[in-house]
Amino acid sequence: MSDAQHDPTDPAADPPVAVVARVTFKGFAPSNPTPSVAYRVVPLREALARVYATDACMVMYVVDSASRQPRINKAGLPLWTGGTPRMHCFACDIDNPGHALWTEDDYLATRERDRALPSLATAGIYYTPSGRRILQPLAHPIAVPEGELYLGEWLDRLRAEGIAIDKECKDWTRHFRLPNTRRPIGPEKRIANARSRCIDLERMVAIGLPPRRETSTPSASAPRAGRRLIESVPTSFAPIDPRWSPVVATIATAVAAIGGEWHTLFRAVAGALLRKGVPPAELPVVVRAIAIATGRDERADDREQSARSTLERAASGQPFSAYGSLRAKWPTVADALDEAFLSGLPPPDAAAPPLRPLSLDDTVRAMEAAIERAPPGLTLIKAECGLGKTAAALRVMSRRAARPYASKDAKGVRAPVGSKSALAVDKHALAIQCITALASSGVRAKRLFGPLSLREDNGDAVCRFHGVAEPLVAGGQRMQWELCERRGAEEKCPAFETCRARDGVEGPDDARVAVGPHALVAQLDAHAGHAGLLVIDEIQDFLETTAFTA
Numbered sequence: 424m425s426d427a428q429h430d431p432t433d434p435a436a437d438p439p440v441a442v443v444a445r446v447t448f449k450g451f452a453p454s455n456p457t458p459s460v461a462y463r464v465v466p467l468r469e470a471l472a473r474v475y476a477t478d479a480c481m482v483m484y485v486v487d488s489a490s491r492q493p494r495i496n497k498a499g500l501p502l503w504t505g506g507t508p509r510m511h512c513f514a515c516d517i518d519n520p521g522h523a524l525w526t527e528d529d530y531l532a533t534r535e536r537d538r539a540l541p542s543l544a545t546a547g548i549y550y551t552p553s554g555r556r557i558l559q560p561l562a563h564p565i566a567v568p569e570g571e572l573y574l575g576e577w578l579d580r581l582r583a584e585g586i587a588i589d590k591e592c593k594d595w596t597r598h599f600r601l602p603n604t605r606r607p608i609g610p611e612k613r614i615a616n617a618r619s620r621c622i623d624l625e626r627m628v629a630i631g632l633p634p635r636r637e638t639s640t641p642s643a644s645a646p647r648a649g650r651r652l653i654e655s656v657p658t659s660f661a662p663i664d665p666r667w668s669p670v671v672a673t674i675a676t677a678v679a680a681i682g683g684e685w686h687t688l689f690r691a692v693a694g695a696l697l698r699k700g701v702p703p704a705e706l707p708v709v710v711r712a713i714a715i716a717t718g719r720d721e722r723a724d725d726r727e728q729s730a731r732s733t734l735e736r737a738a739s740g741q742p743f744s745a746y747g748s749l750r751a752k753w754p755t756v757a758d759a760l761d762e763a764f765l766s767g768l769p770p771p772d773a774a775a776p777p778l779r780p781l782s783l784d785d786t787v788r789a790m791e792a793a794i795e796r797a798p799p800g801l802t803l804i805k806a807e808c809g810l811g812k813t814a815a816a817l818r819v820m821s822r823r824a825a826r827p828y829a830s831k832d833a834k835g836v837r838a839p840v841g842s843k844s845a846l847a848v849d850k851h852a853l854a855i856q857c858i859t860a861l862a863s864s865g866v867r868a869k870r871l872f873g874p875l876s877l878r879e880d881n882g883d884a885v886c887r888f889h890g891v892a893e894p895l896v897a898g899g900q901r902m903q904w905e906l907c908e909r910r911g912a913e914e915k916c917p918a919f920e921t922c923r924a925r926d927g928v929e930g931p932d933d934a935r936v937a938v939g940p941h942a943l944v945a946q947l948d949a950h951a952g953h954a955g956l957l958v959i960d961e962i963q964d965f966l967e968t969t970a971f972t973a
Contacts, residue, residue, distance in 0.1 A: 437466040438511030438560045438629070439485045441492055444477040446598050450494035451503060458493035467512060467558065471549065471602055471622055478606035480598040483574075484508040484567050497596060497718030500568065501679040510570035512561055513577050514599050515592040518554040520840070525552070525620075532830055534621070542580050547627035549602040549619045556599055557581070560629040568715045569668060571595040572708075573632050585827055587840050590799070666769035667709050675716030677759035685720065686729070687744065688753055689713075693730040694745030695760055697737060700768045706730050724798050731789075791815040794958065795822070813848070816958045817857060820844035821866045823956060824935040838935050843955035845937045845947035851876050853960075854938045861936060869930025871939030871946055874903070877923060885923055888916070903927075 441462040448461045464485050486492040487506030495508055519525065530550065537543055537555075547558040565573060575593050582588055591597060600606070602619035674692065681688060693710050701709060710730040714723040736743040750757040786806075793804055794816055806812055826842040848854050854870055861868040875893060877885040888906050907916050907925050919925065927943075937950040944959060951957045 437468050438564070439464050440467050440470050440481045440483065440512065441485050442470050442479060442481045442601070443494070443598075444475070444479055446478075446480050448494050450496035450499060450596070452496040452499035453502060455496075455499075456502075460491045460493050462492045462494060464490050464492060467547075467560065468624065471547075471558075471624070473601075474603040474618075475601060476605050479601045479604050481514075481601055482596065482598055483510045483512060483514055484570075484595055485511055485564075495596065497568075497594075498679075500718040501676045501716075508567050509564035510561065510567055510574065510595060511564045513559040513574050514597075515557050515578060515581065516554060516589040516599065517557070517586060518589060520837075522553045525550070529830070530620075536830060540584050540586070542584050542586075544626060545628045545630050547622075547624040549622040551600070551602065551619060552617055556602075557586075558627065560627060562629040562631040565632060566668075567595045568718070569665075569671075569712065571715060572712065664705065664769075667705070667712070670763040670769070671709065671712045671716050673763040674756065674759050675713045675718075677756045678713065679717040679719055681753060681756065685722075686725070687748075688756070689726045690729050690733060691744045691746075691748040691753070692756065692760070693726075693733040694743045695749050695757070697733060697743075698745045699760070699764050703734050703737075706734060724796075728793075787811055787815060791818060794956075795819045797956070813846075813853070813857065813960050814860075816846055816960065817860055820846065820936050820956065820958075821861065821864050824866050838933070840954045843935045843951050845939075845951040845955065845957045847939060847941050847944045847947050847957070847959045849941055849961045851940060854940060857938045858930070861938075866936055867931050867934045868936040868938060869928055869932075869934040871928050871937055871943045871950075873940070873942065874907075874925060874927050876940075 441464050443462045448459045449455045451458045462482065470481055482494070484495065486495075486508050489506055492505075495503060500508070519529075533555070534550075537548060543557065545559065547560075549556055549558075559577065564570075571593065574595060578588055578593055602622055604617050605615070606617050607615075678685070678688065678692070689710060692713065693706060696709060697703070697706055707727045707730040711723050711727040714720040714726040720726065733743050746757065746760070749760065787810060790804060790806055790810060790812065793802070804812070823842050823844050826839050828839045846854075846857060848857065851872055854872070858868050858870050874886055875884065875889060879885060891906065903925065907919060907922070909915050916922065916925075923929065930937075937947055939947050941959065941962075944957075948957050
């Protein structure tokens, strides 16, 4: 461990962090107004150097002027009346695949790569038994939750260089285990000393954050020409201009006190802000910041998209929910909005671009960006026919398939995390077209199909026993077992060895993209895996309504 570049007179070079012996203390929240003051504020380097007899962790936020502090939950932040919690450094986890312990070759290769990455040129790093953690001090601390927006942007830069960061690291309340602790290790979870083999702080220096980042209009969500597309990198973490911070804090406090459904509430907030004169270029990130600042909203992406939808409606002359709805349904939020703008609109740094109608290209780019940035879980995209939804999905899948391994020395057939995709379409003919389109762009893909659907060029079924198999399949039987394998009999189907239809798949086994019909969505989902992307094109109606007469 080297401190060659550490200046002890510079507090930014050794920022404070809050350390706790074990993560068992409840945080400050409406349901827990008197939490234990169990977190000790210490310099980062001291926290990393100390050897703990417990499973000690640190958090990135430190309460102003505190030597000891409680844990603070997001739900409690709007009600917190102590000193301001600020982030003095950023941190993130990178776990080995499957949380596997280091092999010597993997460790040495990772060390060499880490020292060559531009994004780590100012960072500290320490290696755990099955992964590593990156630390980046800040020249000037920034209050949460705005700091979370900057944190997300920093994580995006690391992801863009191929670092597979734990997605939970974007949370400012996250705990990070310190390098020298005593904790459960290995499959048996045996309590043992866990010592870091390397704590590299040689290059760790504080970095400054820009006072603001130029935000984009709703139509500019697609990457600029010439930008390297090595993976899906969300851009929706753009930090807000500091002049909006009082507005965000005032409105978020009022929103946090509202119970019930928030979707229509945020639509009204977005419209009211637009009517108040918030520039269209800044509206989405301001609305997103309000959602995060509530400390209770886990759908910040949806709130941002609602703001973009409001802009689209305004640009096309359609009506949209605004201050009137806010005043009628949520008067306390309307009061907070009035209070936030009591002195008028914060002066902009430059003239905001005017609203303009979205072009077809704008819409297609926005749709493609929605597919590429879809968060974990279910995302529903509704678009008119002819806009190119399928083509947009294929472009996203092509970029995902080109995602490189985190290590240039990686070997084997396992694909990099996040590189696999699957597309379910409504017709076999469309699946074939998709495979052809992917092949023309250099992407190796495989097609899944029902064995009975495969036809010869003259239209005849490839399966010799098609007529027998049809009623079996219609009755829920698996024809590969009943007819191809003959229920495990010694004699299989006469065409077993040469039949192209038997396995219901064609294409390379290691293909990162799979395409098939809706009926095989379970198999397609299995191909994509938990870290992959599954797109169901032309989804059938999934809501059934029944009308009851008087």
